[in-house]
Amino acid sequence: MISFLEKSANPRQPIEIQISGSKSESNRALILDQVLGGLDIANLSDSDDTMHLVNALKQLKTKSKTIKINVGHAGTTMRFLTALCATIPQQEFVISGSERMHQRPIKPLVDALNNFGAKISYLKNEGYPPLKIKGENLTKDKISIQANISSQYISALMLIAPKLPQGLNINLKGNITSRPYLEMTKALLEQQQIKVDFNQSQIKVHSSHSNSPTSVEIESDWSSASYHYALVAFSNEGFSVNLSNFNLNSVQGDAALRDIYKKFGVKTEQVDHKTIKITKINKLYSKIKLDLIKTPDLAQTIAVTCLGLNINCELSGLHTLKIKETDRLQALKTELEKFGGRVKISDSTLQLQSVGKLEPYQVISTYNDHRMALAFAPLALKTKLSIENPEVVSKSYTNYWEDLKQYGIIAKITK
Numbered sequence: 001m002i003s004f005l006e007k008s009a010n011p012r013q014p015i016e017i018q019i020s021g022s023k024s025e026s027n028r029a030l031i032l033d034q035v036l037g038g039l040d041i042a043n044l045s046d047s048d049d050t051m052h053l054v055n056a057l058k059q060l061k062t063k064s065k066t067i068k069i070n071v072g073h074a075g076t077t078m079r080f081l082t083a084l085c086a087t088i089p090q091q092e093f094v095i096s097g098s099e100r101m102h103q104r105p106i107k108p109l110v111d112a113l114n115n116f117g118a119k120i121s122y123l124k125n126e127g128y129p130p131l132k133i134k135g136e137n138l139t140k141d142k143i144s145i146q147a148n149i150s151s152q153y154i155s156a157l158m159l160i161a162p163k164l165p166q167g168l169n170i171n172l173k174g175n176i177t178s179r180p181y182l183e184m185t186k187a188l189l190e191q192q193q194i195k196v197d198f199n200q201s202q203i204k205v206h207s208s209h210s211n212s213p214t215s216v217e218i219e220s221d222w223s224s225a226s227y228h229y230a231l232v233a234f235s236n237e238g239f240s241v242n243l244s245n246f247n248l249n250s251v252q253g254d255a256a257l258r259d260i261y262k263k264f265g266v267k268t269e270q271v272d273h274k275t276i277k278i279t280k281i282n283k284l285y286s287k288i289k290l291d292l293i294k295t296p297d298l299a300q301t302i303a304v305t306c307l308g309l310n311i312n313c314e315l316s317g318l319h320t321l322k323i324k325e326t327d328r329l330q331a332l333k334t335e336l337e338k339f340g341g342r343v344k345i346s347d348s349t350l351q352l353q354s355v356g357k358l359e360p361y362q363v364i365s366t367y368n369d370h371r372m373a374l375a376f377a378p379l380a381l382k383t384k385l386s387i388e389n390p391e392v393v394s395k396s397y398t399n400y401w402e403d404l405k406q407y408g409i410i411a412k413i414t415k
């Protein structure tokens, strides 16, 4: 458990935070390195999710009848590897993960790949990992997939496409969720000179014939930056933080923070090509409505920010939250209510009626979800609280507790 029961008087300014590379971009770059060969990757994420993929890719080089890979809690690693392994002929793989990973659906991706000629079967429950994969030479060029459950299935297919003889036409069925992550995959493919056409519900990824891979500089993680936006939102007028390596012209959808946090009185400026400065300017909305279908990973940060600033909110577009590291809608309701907030949830929405004064000394449960710990910790600037299982943050942001010290937040780790 980590407890925040006191604060130092004034944080030393200027605060300079350097966050590690985006885990989403890193995991795409690692798969592309496997598919195209020879990518030179700078600022790779040090997150557990990326380390799981790095280790799995090392395992692919070993010689054994069945290669057994465990991806822990890492959703992108699970989905991207499933597609990659399906294309490695004459090799058998078993991919498993944490208990929660075995409850996160993968059927749309498995169905699409099997219809395409892959040989993937379920080792426990139909539709869920662990999976057994027999790699095949995949030669078709058309695939259809449901797009409203997780964009990761589609990114997984896009990433293996340059390896296929005729590239891949992907037909997206239903409404597209988390669309900016598909745009990110497209952008990273294009950086490697792979042509991608993305028109409404069709994606065509062209095959790579004479590709000469280049270096990739991974931008830092905007989802991790969201916790600093919350910390600045909870600070006094004029307080500012420099965050690197970030660029407002980003391929990460969560860069939408720049606009969203204007509503919470936070201004963002690009100070040089690698640094943004975020400043509290104190112009607040009293009630906000946001559709987060493009930025699901920001939902927890935004809900906690509203609670801390005493803002009522209506958040929609959240239908994927219940199949992430935990049922995030239920977890948010339970934990926000501990502070006195009143929360109503449906399948895809969350409504928060905030309270004037937060109930202090709450113990926040994290449900094996990094974003529960990451999102609730900034409230330490507003009230006294403790957070269970603080180690969960390493799924995406290993240096978080160190970085928080710069805000004058005093943390005590207890058992």
Ligand SMILES: O=C(O)C1=C[C@@H](OP(=O)(O)O)[C@@H](O)[C@H](O)C1
Pocket (backbone or CB within 6 Å): 023, 024, 025, 076, 149, 150, 151, 152, 155, 177, 178, 181, 296, 297, 320
């Ligand atoms: O492609 C990616 O890197 C991701 C896509 C999103 O998942 P869904 O598409 O399942 O919403 C996001 O929540 C996840 O953290 C990372």
Ligand SMILES: C=C(OP(=O)(O)O)C(=O)O
Pocket (backbone or CB within 6 Å): 073, 074, 075, 076, 077, 297, 324, 325, 371, 396
């Ligand atoms: C949902 C997340 O990750 P993944 O789906 O890759 O496990 C996340 O990081 O919030």
